[in-house]
Amino acid sequence: MKKYILRRVIQILITLIIFQTLLFVILDAQPGDITNLYLTNPKVTPEIREQMRVVLGLDKPAITRYFQWLGNFVQGNLGISFSNYPRPVMDIILERAPRTLSLFLTSQLISFVLGYFLGKQMAWHRDTPFEYGMTIVGVILFTIFTPWFGLMMIYLFGIKLQLLPIGKFLDPSIWRNVEVPANTLFYYMILTAAIAGIIYVVINLLTRKRSRTLRQIIRLAGFVAVIGLVIFAWKLTPYGYLAGDILKHMILPVTVSTLVSFAGTMLLMRNTMLETLREDFIMAARAKGLSEHVVRDKHAARNAFLPVFTNLIISIPFALSGGIITETIFSWPGMGLTLLQAVNLEDIPLAMGTLSFVGVLALVAHLVADVAYAFLDPRIRYQ
């Protein structure tokens, strides 16, 4: 196992270098360089521009600059943003990545649970009107044009019903006299969510051996208790209403990305579940006289879980792709919006930094998926 992980890490490092090389080629392939920004400035003569090129190291051959760029990347230095000069790209990414990740992880978690249960039911009721109806709904949600869907949701909930804010991360009129930076509060919110999640998982693990009804009652009670505890704890602090404001702004983006992504999980779960239902052990389980829902939940669904779980992990880098769309529609200041703005302002270092951050994230996610596989499926042995 250790040996396997080591080999995977080496493979990942090689892939990362290929990825970074590709990025460098794209970066270097653009015509001109930063000194071109000063072409129209009469105070910057061609001599000064030449001097700038020497100072910035742009006169060196591409291969030297390539190794310099790799070295800087290893040290976590992604350069300096043009549009937010002189802020380092890393600083901007560290500020905005949590916002994207929290949005994305919340919606992925909800859509995973939803997709898992609905997909299970779909496979179980194959070729019924329920299944066809769910397939059509699922396909439409999966392929719906997300920007348009977002606009329609804003129109419905933000303008027609006036229930939810139509965009942005927070309401400036509430935050006017607050000393705490929004980001600090946001980190604490993520921390709270993580702790609550761990407590809930522990409750689930502790009740595994109990009978079906008792288990369900304890889990439901635990869920309500954890939520209640979190709300109570935040009410004690003077910043509860501010956290509520951020949460209120999160509802609409999370809903939209959940609705769009749960269908994918659902359709995938249906297919893998159909495949497992054909296996011999399902017939054996039925022959033993197990009740239908035990066959469905314990024998079929558990085995269909693996590919769906891998898909969840692999889809993490696509937080950025989906993020571009949802964040632009809802003006949510995360990574996707940052990338789009960087591209519109031709801020190449920032755009590349965002992409390489996502690349690293993707590679780590792949490693986690592989290792998690070994824990989830005892049949898999790594040599």
Place this chain on the structure above:
Amino acid sequence: MQATSVQPNIKIPLWRVRLRLAWKSFKANWKLFVHNPIGVIGLVIILIFALMALSHPILMKYVWEPRVYDPVIGYDMEIFVHPSPPSAQHLLGTDPLGRDIFSQLLYGTRFSFILGISSALISVIINTTIGAVSAYYGGVVDMIFMRLADVVTMLPFIAILVVLSALWEFTGFTLALVYGLLVGFGGNSIVIKSQALSIKVKPYIESARASGGGDWHIIVTHMLPNLLPLSFLFMMFTVTNAVFAEAALSFFGLLNIRMSWGIMINTAQAAGYLLAGSEYLYLLLPAGLAITLLCSAFYMVGRALDEIVNPRLRER
């Protein structure tokens, strides 16, 4: 000697036998396809969109006056306030710049269709070739292509296209090419390769090699035809994704094209008609629904084909 004595008994030429066999298998598969209502719904929607795409040049030439109905530079002088709601002259109304929305919709259909299908074709040709070649030769060729596919699979395509659009100017054609290449070197080729591996060990490949068939001959005449159903399936999904990517990019205004569904939504949204109330919804609804319907139609056909191609999903 045995062989020559059998030969005269076959009177019909070989190509007719092949054609008849192909027709027979098509009929069998068609029966399976029609069994699933999802695929039929998708196919009908695609046919409707194809008719719409074909009708635009004809309508422009014989029915509509180009000065009024051109999707990009048309303007109706007889209506004073634009955007105007749907009327007899303008079936879906006019946009804020006085252009006919129905004409734009039909023009956008043609554009999306051509873009989606051409990028899907490019990607499928590359996918299938890579899959067949790397399964057949194995070794270094296989390793290079598969590791490349691993890298490409983890790229967030829309993000990459957004970055690329900052460096190059995308037209419809270049977008189709770049998207086709991205998908072509991506994860689909891994799946096609694993299918090709199972074909490679079949006895008929062995016998083809024994009777002196060259590498290329075996790949082209024996392996590719057996990979085509799977490739066709991936083609459907690629069309969906390509249409979606094009619409998203043109919605962000990153493409240099005349008119598309994404631009139509962008025009209505940028002019602020989203906030203006429900009487302006006709600006946003047609294009958004069209993108969604076309994408889901191809996806539905793909899913229905999946149930035929993938033996593990078959009921029988």
